[in-house]
Amino acid sequence: MREDLLSVSYQSDAVKPQAEAFARQHQLTLTSPEQASTPLLLHYSEDFVELRDRDESTAIHVDFLKGDMAHRKQFGGGRGQSIAKAIGLKSGVQPPSVLDATAGLARDxxxxxxxxxxxxxxxxxxxxAELVQQAIDRASENADFQLIQQQGFKLINDNAIHYMQQLAEHEKPDVVYLDPMFPERKKSAQVKKNMQILQKLLGHGDDIESLLDIALSCALKRVVVKRPKGAPCIGEHKPSMAIETKKMRYDVYVNAAMKAA
Ligand SMILES: C[S@@+](CC[C@H](N)C(=O)[O-])C[C@H]1O[C@@H](n2cnc3c(N)ncnc32)[C@H](O)[C@@H]1O
Structure with a gap:
């Protein structure tokens, strides 16, 4: 990880060990927010861990219990949502197991x-991965969140191509979901802010064609690729269908029909 791009800080002694461990593991400077000199700062506070963009005075963090993630869980439209249709979730069908191979901030x-x-x-x-894992750890006292964890909600910090290549037959998911990086594809200020910080951290390059190739051989039922509206499909494979919303499109590659409930 680039030491000139990112450093680590903490708010209080309660979260100092976590900040220290991350900085040590990734050979990053542990500093105070006032003394940081890198463009990005990973800051540990008691409520959450956030990634700050010091040049833009913005920050992102993950919170499963508050803000727009909690709002979307409650009011997002259930199985009527396009993303639900894209993964094949409809009445009479058992919810599929999903491998989200490009998890990002875990919103989808x-x-x-x-x-x-x-x-x-x-x-x-x-x-x-640290932003998401810390959010999982902090939410895991909550009873509703525990139900989600019991049903299966876990994060692995790994490259998806490597991970999918070594999956045994019995570990294969029903659905592989892909949402590759794409610059400036959404209009809301919040999403733009998230994307700008992620792009500063990660750059633009996903190996999306290889990801799709391996996903197609790994998904038992289907692969779903989230694309900006009007963007070309990925590589040579032709989707079986596309589900469009106002701002985006889900390209669906069907391998087999979904299981009845
Ligand atoms: C646009 S973001 C995904 C946003 C996510 N769908 C959400 O709702 O928050 C893309 C993410 O995929 C990750 N990514 C790209 N290629 C990957 C790969 N081969 N293996 C694992 N993660 C990958 C990037 O690091 C980035 O965090």
Whole structure:
């Protein structure tokens, strides 16, 4: 990880050991927010861990219990949502197991988990994975969140290509979900802010064609790729169908029909 891009800080002694452990593991400077000199700062507070963009004075964090993730869980439209249709969730069908191979800030994964799917999330960036894992740890005292965890909601910090290549037959998920990085594809200020910080941290390059190839050989039922509206499909494979919303499109590659409940 680039020491000139990112450093680590903490708010209080209660979270100092976690901040120290992350900084040590990734050979990053542990500093105070006032003395930080890198463009990005991973800051541990008692409520959450946030990634700050010091140049833009913005920050992102993950919180499964408050804010727009909790709001979308409660009011997002249940199985009527396009993402639910894309993964094949409809009445009379058992919620599929989903491998979210590009987990990012786990927003989509949490929507799918809230709809009853068992989710495994893969995230290659240790920093993004830390934002999500710390949010999971902090939410895990909450009874509703515990139900989601019991049904299956876990994060693995690994490259999805590597992970999917070594999956045994009995470990294969029903659905692989892919949401590759794409610059400036959404209009809301919040999403733009998330994307700008992630792009500063990660750059733009996903190996999406290889991801799709391996996902197609790994998904028992289907692969879903989230695309900006109007963007071309990925590589040579033709989707079986596409589900469009106002701002985006889900390309669906069907391998087999979903199981009846
Ligand atoms: C656009 S974000 C996903 C946002 C996510 N759907 C959400 O709702 O928050 C894409 C993420 O995929 C991750 N990613 C890209 N290629 C990957 C790979 N091969 N393995 C694991 N993660 C990957 C990036 O690090 C980035 O965090």
């Amino acid at each position: 994964a949490y929507v799918l988990a809230s709809l009853g799917c068992a989710i495994t999330m893969l995230e290659q960036s240790p920093v993004v």
